[in-house]
Amino acid sequence: MLKRIFIVDDDEISVFLTESILERHGYLNCVKSYLDPIKAFAEILQTLQESSDGHYLIFLDLNMPIMSGWDFLDKLSAYEASLKGKCHVVILSSAVDGREIARSSQYPLVLNFVPKPLDPTAFELILETLQNNGALPAGKS
Amino acid sequence: MNSPIIAHPDFYASLVFNSSDLISILSPTGVYKYVSNSSTTILGITPEEFIGKSTLSFMHPDDVPIALNAIEQIRSRPTIHLPPFRFRHKNGSWRWVDCVVKDMTADPNVKGIVSNARDITDKVEAEQQLEMREAYYSSLFLNHPDAFFHLNPEGIIEAANQGMEPVLGLPIPQLVGRPYADFLTSQSIKAAKQLFSQALLGYSGTMELEALNFEGRTVYLSITAIPVILNGKVTGIHGIAKDITQIMQAQITIKEQAELLSSVFSSITEGFFVIDKQWRIKYANPFFILFFGLQIKFFKEQELWQVAPELHNSPFFEVCQQAAQTGKTVHFNEYFPERQQHIRFAIYPFSGGLTVYFDDVTLQKKKEQELLDLSLVASRTTNGVVIMNAEGKVEWVNDGFSRLTGYSRQEAIGQVPSKLLQGPGTNPETSARIYQLYASQQPFSQEVLNYKKNGEIIWFHIDVTPVFNEAGQLVKYVAIENDITELKQKETEMLQLTENLLRRNEDLQQFTYIVSHNLRAPVANILGLSYLINSEKNRDSDKFEKALTKIAAAANHLDMVISDLNKILSPLKNAANALQEPVNIHSIVQAVTAGLQEQLEAVHATLENQLPPDLTLTGSIAYFYSIFNNLITNAIKYRNQETDLKITISGQTESQKITILFTDNGMGMDLEQVNNQLFQLYKRFHPGTEGRGIGLYLVKTQAEAMGGRISVQSEPGKGTTFFLTFSL
Numbered sequence: 038m039l040k041r042i043f044i045v046d047d048d049e050i051s052v053f054l055t056e057s058i059l060e061r062h063g064y065l066n067c068v069k070s071y072l073d074p075i076k077a078f079a080e081i082l083q084t085l086q087e088s089s090d091g092h093y094l095i096f097l098d099l100n101m102p103i104m105s106g107w108d109f110l111d112k113l114s115a116y117e118a119s120l121k122g123k124c125h126v127v128i129l130s131s132a133v134d135g136r137e138i139a140r141s142s143q144y145p146l147v148l149n150f151v152p153k154p155l156d157p158t159a160f161e162l163i164l165e166t167l168q169n170n171g172a173l174p175a176g177k178s
Numbered sequence: 179m180n181s182p183i184i185a186h187p188d189f190y191a192s193l194v195f196n197s198s199d200l201i202s203i204l205s206p207t208g209v210y211k212y213v214s215n216s217s218t219t220i221l222g223i224t225p226e227e228f229i230g231k232s233t234l235s236f237m238h239p240d241d242v243p244i245a246l247n248a249i250e251q252i253r254s255r256p257t258i259h260l261p262p263f264r265f266r267h268k269n270g271s272w273r274w275v276d277c278v279v280k281d282m283t284a285d286p287n288v289k290g291i292v293s294n295a296r297d298i299t300d301k302v303e304a305e306q307q308l309e310m311r312e313a314y315y316s317s318l319f320l321n322h323p324d325a326f327f328h329l330n331p332e333g334i335i336e337a338a339n340q341g342m343e344p345v346l347g348l349p350i351p352q353l354v355g356r357p358y359a360d361f362l363t364s365q366s367i368k369a370a371k372q373l374f375s376q377a378l379l380g381y382s383g384t385m386e387l388e389a390l391n392f393e394g395r396t397v398y399l400s401i402t403a404i405p406v407i408l409n410g411k412v413t414g415i416h417g418i419a420k421d422i423t424q425i426m427q428a429q430i431t432i433k434e435q436a437e438l439l440s441s442v443f444s445s446i447t448e449g450f451f452v453i454d455k456q457w458r459i460k461y462a463n464p465f466f467i468l469f470f471g472l473q474i475k476f477f478k479e480q481e482l483w484q485v486a487p488e489l490h491n492s493p494f495f496e497v498c499q500q501a502a503q504t505g506k507t508v509h510f511n512e513y514f515p516e517r518q519q520h521i522r523f524a525i526y527p528f529s530g531g532l533t534v535y536f537d538d539v540t541l542q543k544k545k546e547q548e549l550l551d552l553s554l555v556a557s558r559t560t561n562g563v564v565i566m567n568a569e570g571k572v573e574w575v576n577d578g579f580s581r582l583t584g585y586s587r588q589e590a591i592g593q594v595p596s597k598l599l600q601g602p603g604t605n606p607e608t609s610a611r612i613y614q615l616y617a618s619q620q621p622f623s624q625e626v627l628n629y630k631k632n633g634e635i636i637w638f639h640i641d642v643t644p645v646f647n648e649a650g651q652l653v654k655y656v657a658i659e660n661d662i663t664e665l666k667q668k669e670t671e672m673l674q675l676t677e678n679l680l681r682r683n684e685d686l687q688q689f690t691y692i693v694s695h696n697l698r699a700p701v702a703n704i705l706g707l708s709y710l711i712n713s714e715k716n717r718d719s720d721k722f723e724k725a726l727t728k729i730a731a732a733a734n735h736l737d738m739v740i741s742d743l744n745k746i747l748s749p750l751k752n753a754a755n756a757l758q759e760p761v762n763i764h765s766i767v768q769a770v771t772a773g774l775q776e777q778l779e780a781v782h783a784t785l786e787n788q789l790p791p792d793l794t795l796t797g798s799i800a801y802f803y804s805i806f807n808n809l810i811t812n813a814i815k816y817r818n819q820e821t822d823l824k825i826t827i828s829g830q831t832e833s834q835k836i837t838i839l840f841t842d843n844g845m846g847m848d849l850e851q852v853n854n855q856l857f858q859l860y861k862r863f864h865p866g867t868e869g870r871g872i873g874l875y876l877v878k879t880q881a882e883a884m885g886g887r888i889s890v891q892s893e894p895g896k897g898t899t900f901f902l903t904f905s906l
Contacts, residue, residue: 048699050728054706057721100695103851131699134691153699154706 039173040091041084044070045077045109046098046129054154055096055129062160074104078112085124086116092123092172094148094163096155099130099137106130110144117146125172127163129153200275200297203290206283208233208249211290220297222268233293238264238272252281252291262302265295274302325419331412333357333374345399345419347392358417363388363396370401377403377415386422398426446535454531455502457482469538488514494523498532501525511539562638562659568652570594570616582638582661584631595657599628603635612640619644619652625662637666685879693743700736704729742872761802763838764789767827770806777814783823785810793829793836795904797884805880806840808873809900813842818895834906843897849890856890 042064046052052070059068071077085093099106106128113120125148128141133152141147148166151159167173194201200220203212209232213225221236228236234245241263248258257280264272277295282288319326325341338353346353346361358374359367366387373385384402391397400420405412443450443463451462458479466472470486483490493512501508508525520543524535556563562579566572575590583590583599590598600609604627615622621643628636638659645654707729714722767787771778778785795802810825817823826841847856857878881888881902892898 048703050703050707050732051699053724053728054703054710057710100692100699130695131702132691132694134694153702154709156706156709 038091039064039067039094039167040088041093042068043077043081043093043095044068045074045081045095045101045106046070047072047074047101048098048131051098051129051131051153058155058157058160061157062164074101074106074109078104078109082113082116085120088123090123092125092167094167095124095126096129097126099128107140110141110147113146114144120146125167125170127151129155198296200293200295202228202233202293202295203282203288204233204279204293205290206249206252206281208245220295221265221273236266238266240264248279252279256281262298272299273297274299325421327353327417327419328406329358329374329415329417331378331414333359336414342419345391345421346389346397361389363390373401373403374415377405378412380405380407380412386426396423397421398423449536450534451482452531452533453482459485460531469536488516497523498525498534501527502532511543562657562661564590564595564655564657564659566595566655566657568654570596570655572598573654579659582630582636582659583628589631599638600626601629603627603629616642616655625666627666635663636661637663696739697736697743700732700739703732704736707732745872745876758796759799760794761797761799762791763793763795763802763829764791766799766802767806770803770810773807774810774814778810778823781814781817781823783814783817783825785825786827788826788828789838790829795836795884795906797886797904798880801880801884805877805902808877809840812873813840813844813898816898817842817844818897831906836904836906838902838904840900840902841897842899846894846896846898847892848894849892852892857888 042059044052044055046055049072052072056065056068056070059065069080071080081093081095097106097109101109104112110126113124113126124146126144126146127148128137128150129152130137130150131153133150138150141150148170149163151163164173195215197214198216198219199214200216201214202210202217204210209230210228213228215225217228218224223236234242237245244260244263248260251258257278260277260279262274262276265275267273274297275295276298277293279291279293282292283290319328319337320339322339323341325339325345327338327342328336330336334355334357335353336355338350340350342353343350353361358370362370366389369385370387373383373387376383382402382404384400387399387401388396389399398421400422402418402420404416404418406414406416440461443461446463447465449463449465449469451466452460454460458481460479462478472485489495492514493510497508497510505527507527509523510525511520511522513520519538519540522537522539526533526535557576557578559576560578562582563576564572564579565574572590572593572595575585575587579590580586585598596609596612608624608626612624612626615624621641623639623641625637625639628638630636639662640660641658643656644652645656647653707725710725711722711729714725716722764787767789771785771787806827813823813825821843824843826839828839828841830837830839849856857874877900878888881904884904886902886904888903889901890898891901
């Protein structure tokens with residue numbers, strides 16, 4: 038059961054598009070979007086640490102001012118042990134670069150690397166992966 | 179006597195008459211009454227001539243007292259034997275007479291004094307001669323100042339003169355009666371016996387013998403033995419003794435000194451010989467013998483030229499002659515081509531000839547020559563050559579060193595090269611390493627930045643070799659200094675170039691990455707929005723409307739990115755040959771300020787241009803304009819909302835460089851958060867403000883294109899200062 042979906046992206050249009058896709062799949066009520074990555078990190082971490090069960094999905098943009106998506110991941114890795122299994126990060130990047138995909142696979146919390154814009158097929162694939170991991174009950178999509 | 183013939187008186191008369199004795203009869207006063215015929219034979223005077231004359235008138239006046247004495251005594255004594263006296267011969271000579279008188283006055287037949295005289299002249303003269311000889315002998319023997327002694331055939335000392343006393347220090351009575359052997363040392367007895375037996379055979383001889391004096395000390399005597407021959411038979415031996423102790427001691431001393439000298443000369447490692455004025459070798463030491471390959475037996479007393487012909491017809495001969503003439507000592511060297519040797523001679527003339535010392539100095543000469551060659555090489559080489567002592571202080575430098583560094587030899591001597599040449603630009607690690615390498619006493623090479631006397635930089639490649647003596651002690655360092663300044667400069671340029679290329683490459687990679695993200699971001703948005711529009715069935719919905727608005731924004735964004743790219747690519751394109759024109763920076767700042775006047779006034783900003791009015795740099799007007807435009811725009815964008823914006827632009831000049839300080843009192847940044855990404859393309863650090871993250875990227879790229887550098891200091895809430903450094 039997905040308890041919450043976070044969007045961390047400084048591009049307003051991109052956030053609007055991601056939210057539209059999530060809305061179509063009926064997840065809008067549990068979506069929380071951030072344009073400021075620093076604020077996002079603080080709040081998301083607090084939410085995750087206070088929660089004892091359920092699964093959380095984070096759509097993370099890479100190209101952001103001050104705190105890039107990579108900085109975000111590096112900071113999150115410090116809490117990796119307690120987050121593993123309940124926090125799933127999907128990188129949502131405007132450009133698809135082989136080196137970046139390889140780099141993202143080094144982070145155990147990263148579930149997938151998806152190019153912008155997020156489309157329904159890609160989101161369904163994400164949900165499928167979550168089902169396979171046991172994070173979601175099968176057949177929910 | 180009582181025979182019949184005696185009876186007749188004529189018998190007696192005839193006897194008297196013919197006797198060879200002179201028989202005469204005298205009166206008691208000495209007047210002749212009768213004289214026998216023999217007077218004519220003995221004295222040449224006839225008997226008749228005597229009669230009536232006094233006997234005294236025929237006698238030698240000196241002997242008259244003898245006659246007077248006899249006349250006086252004859253009355254009391256019947257017979258008197260007179261001592262011999264002299265009687266006159268008819269020819270005037272004197273004859274010695276032995277005479278007996280008898281008083282026969284009472285005899286009637288005689289009636290007078292009978293005198294019986296005999297001519298003893300021959301006997302008396304012989305006796306007198308003998309006495310004279312004895313006197314001579316005894317005078318010679320006893321009074322001679324030399325020491326004389328006499329031995330009998332048994333070798334016993336029978337007599338010794340006064341001269342013998344001082345010889346042994348013994349009184350003569352202690353010598354006489356003892357065999358000669360008692361006084362000799364046991365070593366001398368055998369020789370003495372030979373001398374003695376030779377003398378017994380009638381041969382004289384002389385020998386040097388050792389005797390013992392009264393103190394038991396050895397005295398050296400020269401003994402001459404002379405046989406005394408009587409009737410062809412040796413009856414004794416005369417000896418003459420001479421004390422030659424002092425002579426012998428002198429000889430011993432001379433001999434000892436000669437031996438000492440000889441051993442000294444033999445031990446001299448130089449060659450040594452003495453020649454007389456006829457060039458004959460009087461002495462030569464073993465080195466000489468060895469040097470000329472001689473057999474020891476054959477050189478003494480030979481002429482030098484026979485023994486060592488190579489010395490003849492050579493400068494040596496001439497110098498010897500010269501030394502002999504002037505009497506002055508001469509030192510000189512001569513090369514002997516056949517031997518391939520350099521010989522050094524020292525010739526000392528003396529009264530009897532020349533003393534010559536000589537030595538093979540070939541090696542020494544060779545070393546001298548080598549040194550000369552080396553010093554020639556060292557002084558002519560274009561490299562710097564430095565010779566240091568064991569403390570590393572300069573003993574000598576070549577002309578190359580002076581040419582390279584500007585320090586003369588006099589200035590360099592006594593200095594430590596590292597201290598003299600190294601300066602503020604020398605890497606302290608290199609300096610320390612050189613110090614350690616010197617201390618390690620191992621050969622080493624090192625590149626080091628040095629300074630000339632005039633302050634110019636010179637790069638040296640130094641090769642240092644320590645030099646040790648035979649005992650393995652460090653005595654010198656030799657350093658070769660090679661000027662590699664040009665090489666180093668090229669190396670530095672190359673390094674700079676590589677660095678630039680690397681940075682540019684990095685920039686390009688970054689650029690590509692950023693561009694791909696930023697260019698794709700609006701495209702992705704447009705794609706997403708158009709999908710949204712296409713899939714939205716209700717065209718009147720709020721969502722549809724929103725999507726349409728947003729698609730226009732996304733397209734604008736895309737357009738902006740493309741126009742940014744144009745700006746970005748222009749400095750990159752021109753970086754290789756950025757415009758080289760003089761740009762007055764003060765005026766540029768004024769122009770930019772004027773262009774932004776409206777915006778500045780809108781936020782109540784003040785700008786102070788403190789740059790020197792004549793500050794002119796080489797570069798591109800457009801770039802400088804863009805730089806200040808971006809900085810001021812940024813300052814306005816990120817101003818502090820609580821205070822009015824204040825911008826100060828000033829300059830600091832330092833050694834061919836100027837740093838322009840651009841200071842504002844704006845929001846500032848946490849540089850730790852910013853990390854080193856401030857000047858990167860599309861990096862934004864202020865959420866909530868408009869900005870694409872291109873301004874500072876352009877500032878940096880353009881400044882670097884003109885050979886400048888940019889750095890930043892900032893504190894959140896207080897403000898930011900950018901430092902732009904350019905070469906003047």
